Amino acid sequence: xxxxxxxxxxxxxxIVRDKTFRVPASGYSFNNTDCWARINGTVAKVGISDxxxxxxxxxxxxxxxxxxxxxxxxxxxxxxxxxxxxxxxNSP
Numbered sequence: 001x002x003x004x005x006x007x008x009x010x011x012x013x014x015i016v017r018d019k020t021f022r023v024p025a026s027g028y029s030f031n032n033t034d035c036w037a038r039i040n041g042t043v044a045k046v047g048i049s050d051x052x053x054x055x056x057x058x059x060x061x062x063x064x065x066x067x068x069x070x071x072x073x074x075x076x077x078x079x080x081x082x083x084x085x086x087x088x089x090n091s092p
Contacts, residue, residue, distance in 0.1 A: 021050040031092035035077065046077060048089065057082035 011022040028036045034049040046065070062080040071077060071091045079088045 019050075019054050021054070023050070029092040031074070031090060033087070033089055035089040035092050037092045044091075046091070052087075055082070057084050 009027070010025045012025050014021045014023065024036075024038075028038050030036050030049065034052045035046060036049060037044040037046050060081050060083055063078055065071075065078045069077070073092070074090045077089045077091050079086065081087070
C-alpha cells in the first residue's frame with residue numbers, strides 16, 4: 001500500500017563548515033545512526049539524513065531493506081559500505 005503524502009515539508013537549515021544540513025521541522029523521527037522515519041498509521045517511509053547523504057565518500061555496496069519489512073524500534077533495516085567504512089542502519 002503506497003504511503004500518502006501529507007503535504008510539503010518545512011525544514012530548518014544548519015551550516016557546519018562548508019556544508020548545509022536540512023532537518024525537517026516536524027513529523028520525522030531520527031535515531032543516532034542518521035536514519036529517519038516518517039510514520040503514517042502503521043506504515044513508515046525511511047531514509048538517511050543529510051549528514052550521511054552529503055558525506056563525500058563513495059558508496060560501494062548497499063543491502064536495502066525488503067519492501068514491506070516489519071521491524072521494531074532499533075532493529076536493523078539495511079547496511080551499506082563506503083570506500084572507508086561499513087554501516088548498519090537501525091530503525092528510528
